Amino acid sequence: MFKPKPLWLFLSVLVFLGSRADAAPINSDVGLTPFKGQVIVRTQARFVRKADDPSGQNRKLDAFALPVVGVYGITAKAAVLVRVPYFNKDLRTAGGLTRSNQGVGDTTLLGKYRFYTWNAKGTTSRFSVIGGLELPTGDDEERDSAGLLPAPLQLGSGSVDVVVGGLYTFASLAQEADINVVYKFNREGNDFTFGDQFNYNFAYQKRFWPWTLPDEGVYTQWNAVLELNGIYTQRNKVGGTIVEASGGNTLFLSPGIQFVDQQTIFGFSIQLPVAQDLNGNQLESDYQLAFSFQYTF
């Protein structure tokens, strides 16, 4: 019998993506906000592989996600973000059965407000808060030949969930550092409740091209990116009963590279788990790949 264990962490990672609103790390968010009237469209192709099965049951997860994010600057300090993800998930269960699902997931609506700013020549320091809802727009009653898919394989959670967070950025012409924490209060949907999740991230970027800046004009630049992306999740509940083999903590080390010009940002990152403390016999992460693209109008 299939037990709904392994996908919660995958979903946790994806929920956090896409609230960014400016030049930023690849896997986490920033304290920056768009300018008044600015429209940014951002997407990120993300591939997740989890094939390390401590239970010896040879389970495996391959998942692909493509969240599309629209950002609008209401003022220079306040912005709204809409995120709609596309998922493709393939899970090989303990019995050797492959269960799949693909389609549009839950839509996230976020507000972001920057309430601290310190600016100097070529340098800025900013702190913002975000808050919003994840709405149950994804199908949460999908079935396959084996019956109703388990909640973690569904495209949507079936619940309205609340997201809050704080984001700090210090940036200069040569480098940038970002720290952020985001908490998601998950609620019950279809008799299933994902555990609350806490994302904590630190990111550092260093411009390596051009090494020396031209005296005049605006240039395109390449950054080396190194992030620590942490996710702590509480245990899930089915019908009010705690699922022991769920929840835990995972920390990724995420090196990457980023191209930035005036209207476009490309990025690539690989996320490697450096610490995984998961409850019970859950699938552990092997790696994640992320290709990001951002364009402003």
Next chain:
Amino acid sequence: MINKKAAFWTAVLTVFLLQGMPSVFAQDGKEIISVKVKGMFCPFCTYGVEKKLKRLKGVARVKVSLKQGVAKLYLKPGATVSDATINQAVDDAGFTPGPITRSATKGGE
């Protein structure tokens, strides 16, 4: 009677002067405004400054220098833009405006 040689050189001189005159007239009355922009740190964030300043009435073009932290506004002939308007545009772009200096157009700029 007109001396042919003098007429020729007069014509050459006239053509030379007429070629030079339009650029002199075109530059007459143009103003360049330079504003310090605090907080710009990457190419992506300069886009907002350029966009906001270009939209101001009377501005012909804008040139941003990231390293210098300066935006230069090249105004149309006879146009003027107030300091308050410039400061508001920089603020709307998410940055802090600094001192503003004004000068007349120089050749080649």
